[in-house]
Amino acid sequence: MPFKRIKPTATFCECGNHCFANTSLWCVTLVDAEDAWLLKQYKWSASSKGLDRYFSACSRTYAKDTGKSALLHQAVMGHAYPLIDHISRNAHDNRKVNLRPCNGAQSNWNMRKLSSTYIGKKPTSKFKGVSKDERRKDGKLWRAMMNVNDVRYCTYYGFESDAGIWYNYHAAHLRGEFAWLNDLTGIEYMHE
Secondary structure (H helix, E strand, O other): OOOOOOOOOOOOOOOOOOOEEEEEOOOOOEEEEHHHHHHHOOEEEEEEOOOOOOOOEEHHHHHHHHOOOOEEHHHHOOOOOOEEEEOOOOEEEOHHHEEEEEEEEHHHHOOOOHHHHHHHOOOOOOEEEEEEEOOOOOOOOOEEEEOOOOOEEEEEEOEEEEEEEEHHHHHHHHHHHHHOOOOOOOOOOOOO
């Protein structure tokens, strides 16, 4: 049986401002109405790239036809920037309001905490930027750390939540809008 090419299935939402289409891996990608032609003309699939495991929408056919990047967010932004960040961290939300140019460091700052399957060991903390250091003898086992512009910031706390609070405070001030902050809902501050 010969291979039958599946036609793209782009649909406008009820408001008419956005267009969406199914991709592989049960994902749905979303663009502004002005970019609907990309979803109508090309079939997009979900493709993971990098350690953060975001599934970006990509099309090899689009790349072949245009000679440009296969990534939908690059097509939406007119291939004007080398790197583009998804503000909501949903790589299938390709509306222009969710996209912003960035550099490599800013893109990494916006990543969630990597799971143990990617770093090869069990994580010691539920918070990004926090790890447990069992070698310490002073009771301050929780290390909060971040790197910004080749400067390493590091401190130790007795409570995991305190280290998570430190990370959020410094990430917000040093990384600004690109900072991925830990969810501190329900955390009570424990002063040492």
